[in-house]
Amino acid sequence: MTMQADAASAPFAAHRAVPTEAEIEAKARARLKARRALVISLRIAILVAVLGIWEIGALTGFIDPFFFASPSGIAEQIWVWMTEGTSQGPLWVQILVTLEETILGFFIGAVGGIVCGIVLGRNKLLADVFSIYIKIANSIPRVVLGSIFIIALGLGMASKVALAVVMVFFVVFANAFQGVREADRAMIANAQILGASPFQITTSVIIPSAMSWILASLHVSFGFALVGAVVGEFLGAKQGVGLLIATAQGAFNANGVFAAMIILAVVALVMEFLITLVENHLVKWRPVPYSEQN
Amino acid sequence: MSLQTLDPARPAVIPGAMAAAGLGPAIELDNVTRRFLTPDGKSMTALRDFNMSVDRGEFACVVGPTGCGKSTTLNLVTGLAKPSAGEVRVMGQPVNGIHKDVGFVFQADALFPWRSVLDNVAAGPLYRGLPKSVAYDKARDWIARVGLARFESHYPHQLSGGMRKRVALAQTFINEPKILLMDEPFSALDVQTRTNMQDELLSLWSGSGASVVFVTHDLEEAVALADKVYVLTAGPATVKSVYTIDLPRPRVMAEIRYDAAFVERCRTIWDDLREEVQIGQQRTLDTGH
Numbered sequence: 387m388t389m390q391a392d393a394a395s396a397p398f399a400a401h402r403a404v405p406t407e408a409e410i411e412a413k414a415r416a417r418l419k420a421r422r423a424l425v426i427s428l429r430i431a432i433l434v435a436v437l438g439i440w441e442i443g444a445l446t447g448f449i450d451p452f453f454f455a456s457p458s459g460i461a462e463q464i465w466v467w468m469t470e471g472t473s474q475g476p477l478w479v480q481i482l483v484t485l486e487e488t489i490l491g492f493f494i495g496a497v498g499g500i501v502c503g504i505v506l507g508r509n510k511l512l513a514d515v516f517s518i519y520i521k522i523a524n525s526i527p528r529v530v531l532g533s534i535f536i537i538a539l540g541l542g543m544a545s546k547v548a549l550a551v552v553m554v555f556f557v558v559f560a561n562a563f564q565g566v567r568e569a570d571r572a573m574i575a576n577a578q579i580l581g582a583s584p585f586q587i588t589t590s591v592i593i594p595s596a597m598s599w600i601l602a603s604l605h606v607s608f609g610f611a612l613v614g615a616v617v618g619e620f621l622g623a624k625q626g627v628g629l630l631i632a633t634a635q636g637a638f639n640a641n642g643v644f645a646a647m648i649i650l651a652v653v654a655l656v657m658e659f660l661i662t663l664v665e666n667h668l669v670k671w672r673p674v675p676y677s678e679q680n
Numbered sequence: 681m682s683l684q685t686l687d688p689a690r691p692a693v694i695p696g697a698m699a700a701a702g703l704g705p706a707i708e709l710d711n712v713t714r715r716f717l718t719p720d721g722k723s724m725t726a727l728r729d730f731n732m733s734v735d736r737g738e739f740a741c742v743v744g745p746t747g748c749g750k751s752t753t754l755n756l757v758t759g760l761a762k763p764s765a766g767e768v769r770v771m772g773q774p775v776n777g778i779h780k781d782v783g784f785v786f787q788a789d790a791l792f793p794w795r796s797v798l799d800n801v802a803a804g805p806l807y808r809g810l811p812k813s814v815a816y817d818k819a820r821d822w823i824a825r826v827g828l829a830r831f832e833s834h835y836p837h838q839l840s841g842g843m844r845k846r847v848a849l850a851q852t853f854i855n856e857p858k859i860l861l862m863d864e865p866f867s868a869l870d871v872q873t874r875t876n877m878q879d880e881l882l883s884l885w886s887g888s889g890a891s892v893v894f895v896t897h898d899l900e901e902a903v904a905l906a907d908k909v910y911v912l913t914a915g916p917a918t919v920k921s922v923y924t925i926d927l928p929r930p931r932v933m934a935e936i937r938y939d940a941a942f943v944e945r946c947r948t949i950w951d952d953l954r955e956e957v958q959i960g961q962q963r964t965l966d967t968g969h
Contacts, residue, residue, distance in 0.1 A: 576790035578778055579758060580855065581807040590803070594794045671794040673837040 455640040463645040473633060474625055477649075484615050484627040485653060487543055491550020492611035499555045499607075500600055503562025507596070508588060513563070524560070528552045529617055536622045546618030546626070553614035554607040561603035565596025598672070601665045608657055612650065704772045706859055706891035707734040707757055712766035714752050725916040726752040730766070732910060732919060736858075739885065739892045741902035743953060744912030745960030750895040751787075752917070754861045757893065758782055770859060780808075783857030783890075785848055785865040791836045797823060797847050798832040804855040822850040826880065842873035846880065853884055860885070862894045866901070878905060878933045886930065899953060903927075903945050904936050911953050914960035923949055 443449035444456030539545035619628025634642025726749035755761035805815035826846040
């Protein structure tokens with residue numbers, strides 16, 4: 387019976403040679419490569435187009451560079467800051483000051499949020515009692531507290547760190563709390579029956595299962611910490627990128643505002659990358675999401 | 681070949697095939713009632729006047745209609761749930777908290793996804809305070825026994841459903857439980873894998889001398905595995921009848937289902953169970969939940 391089939395398909399076989407496994411794979415790889423190249427070139431094209439239109443608009447007067455700056459002006463400003471320093475001293479000192487405030491606030495807020503989230507998540511009574519206050523505190527626009535901190539803690543680093551802590555704490559707390567609450571019941575029962583004490587359950591089941599939630603919140607809250615530090619500097623400071631923005635604003639220097647913004651964005655991206663590295667290390671047990679597999 | 685139907689009001693005491701002489705039953709549920717309070721404050725009875733007795737080394741299966749309260753019986757034995765009335769005894773002692781001789785295999789995946797196979801299996805001994813080296817040696821031994829020696833450093837998500845169940849069995853057996861509770865452990869597996877796992881379970885159990893309570897909705901699984909099958913009524917559950925299965929051991933799952941005596945047992949018990957399944961289904965349709 388196979389003979390018949392072979393004989394029937396023989397004339398066609400000559401026309402369409404059956405590709406081998408290696409050929410199929412090579413084709414698929416080439417397709418993937420072409421697609422990646424397309425995505426990257428489209429990204430570059432969009433960047434060039436946006437900056438190009440902005441620059442041309444500024445040159446032709448369609449966009450007033452006095453109010454809305456221009457790409458070349460921003461680049462020049464960054465260059466000046468880098469080579470000649472800012473009015474407040476070298477640029478890297480400003481970045482370092484802001485970064486220090488951000489990281490300190492981020493750590494204190496994150497650790498506090500994680501600890502409080504786990505304690506409240508594990509204790510039903512505390513959770514029921516405090517949930518209302520947390521909700522109230524969370525609904526207050528916390529940036530406003532910056533003014534209080536400046537009054538109470540002065541123009542130094544403490545007031546900015548305090549504002550960053552407040553910005554970070556509630557986000558991390560809410561996520562840690564939720565993560566603890568969502569820990570799988572069967573998994574907890576399993577640990578209990580295997581012989582785990584309540585403390586062992588917290589450390590070996592509750593915290594790891596809340597970890598995904600906590601790490602997700604760390605991504606968001608680093609941005610909040612940066613906002614806290616910059617707004618704090620904005621409200622009153624002796625150094626920092628926030629002060630740089632405030633000074634530029636006072637001098638109607640739009641290029642300076644945008645330049646500081648770009649510096650902050652670069653700092654945020656670098657830190658985001660570092661957090662992702664830490665995250666990948668902590669949750670290496672997690673299955674690779676489907677979208678990243680190919 | 682004795683086929684017994686007991687009065688459910690009387691504690692069922694049938695000497696099991698491997699019951700150790702001179703010792704009392706491993707597990708006793710004595711006129712147990714268990715009520716739940718639903719969130720809207722209504723009380724729901726899951727178990728009513730429930731009597732059950734499992735001898736040392738005996739394999740008991742519990743079958744009953746869906747949602748009748750089969751799993752509740754296991755939670756009572758672990759101490760994770762307390763009886764509203766009556767008494768639960770393990771090894772002659774009233775249950776008070778989690779007994780260290782109890783092992784539990786869950787229906788759902790209860791492995792810790794952030795731990796490798798080795799760390800998962802070693803969890804029990806580590807929780808119980810064994811030195812690390814001892815715990816890991818023991819874990820390697822049990823992983824080899826369930827045939828996963830090459831997968832020690834894999835994470836659960838990298839394993840198939842059947843392999844994860846093997847890890848769960850090793851994780852439970854490593855604590856050398858004298859009482860093994862299983863809540864529909866193989867219900868999520870495909871038929872071939874399930875048959876393999878049933879054989880695996882019987883071979884692990886035959887060397888352990890543990891008493892087993894195995895909850896399932898699959899009657900053939902119950903008859904194939906058990907010394908004794910408890911048929912429960914539609915909820916609130918109480919024991920409808922108890923059957924002794926005296927098919928010879930060791931049993932091979934792939935073959936036993938074609939055994940005439942096995943088929944006969946299944947038919948007899950199914951006649952009994954079917955009534956309750958119909959009552960359960962009708963009630964679901966009537967009440968809408």
